[in-house]
Amino acid sequence: MNTQFKKGVLELIVLLAVRKKNMYGYELTLLVSKVVDVNDGTIYPLLKRLTNERYFETYFVESTEGPSRKYYKMTDLGKKRVVLLKKSWLSFSNSVNKFIKESEGNE
Amino acid sequence: MNTQFKKGVLELIVLLAVRKKNMYGYELTLLVSKVVDVNDGTIYPLLKRLTNERYFETYFVESTEGPSRKYYKMTDLGKKRVVLLKKSWLSFSNSVNKFIKESEGNE
DNA sequence: TTTAGTACTTGACAATGCAAGATAGCTGGT
């Protein structure tokens, strides 16, 4: 999998996931891995950044399966962010896919 | 426009463009700008890298409108690269768009 | 000869993802 393609898109995926349901880091890593190949050392710093930027709030919940889980919950600011970022991604990927189609005919 | 989204995709766009037709840097900058917002200071280093990696070969042609133009022509290696990269992008963007659709329902 | 447009290079910089590893809690088996 091409690492470069992921730049910026992981943020969108994580925002979409947490908007739908409060989640903790490990859970998110497993979920996001189903969509694109990703490493937990990527997810944790991203969650930290999104929390610093006030898109998420956090709280702890004890677990019987290991250490406490830090849950992430989306803020109103986060909801605005995800709408914008999603729009931006769709517009970008559309442009690129259109260009690809126009470039066909001599594979 | 989100800068991060472009990572890796500019390479694909430039490869597709040059596969279709030999082009010089300035011409490419104008063409690529129609697809995604980009600056000539980004395109020239990219062309250099792709030439170093043997995806392109170059030759000069004199111009009546300014200095000689350095044309880029795709090699066989470049043709293999563009097929792979395109496949990789389509698969990636499909996964992401599928995830976006599944995340709808509470905008 | 000045101006505008063409053509390209360089270097300092920012953002993001990755690999590897540290730390630590919980459970079940020996």
Add this chain to the structure above:
DNA sequence: ACCAGCTATCTTGCATTGTCAAGTACTAAA
């Protein structure tokens, strides 16, 4: 009691790629 293995969080150093500003240099037209 000990250890392996799974769960869970987080940090650090590194590589890659795009951005931006600045500068070089050439040509043609005013």
